Amino acid sequence: MALKRLHRRHITLLALAAMLLPGLSLAKDAKKPKEQKTSGEVVAVAGDRLELKTKKGTVTVLLTGKPKIAMGDAEISLAALRNGAKVTVVGITQASGEIVAREIRLPAPAASPQQPSQSGHGGHAH
Secondary structure, eight states: OHHHHHHHHHHHHHHHHHHHHHHHHHHHHHHSOOEEEEEEEEEEEETTEEEEEETTEEEEEEOTTOOEEEETTEEOOGGGOOTTOEEEEEEEEOTTSOEEEEEEEEOOOOOOOOOOOOOSSTTOOO
16 A cells, blocks of 8 residues: 555656656756857957957957857958957857857958950940
8 A cells, every 4th residue: 555655656756757857948948048149340359358349339259269260251360350350259148248259250351343354445336
């Protein structure tokens, strides 16, 4: 008789745990910070951080995770980040407002305009 009651308790506890576990996992995911894109202009680069002027004000971007830095499709070095550069930072914004960068993107260099061919006719039909 005592064994049956113990068995029922285990089944009840297992059923309760099965109902609660998915909710706990959702709650954990809800707290997981999401990556965001932040665009702006580099106003200072120093060591493992840079200051980015955005529409909302100046933000500190932490480079501690060795972010990928790219211009168009080409990876470039941190040394290429200069004051005045327009960038998009992909990373996680901390409670302090600082962004831990995973990737920093600079726009691809503009293609140089094609020079008109010099045929001597000036392009006019005679």
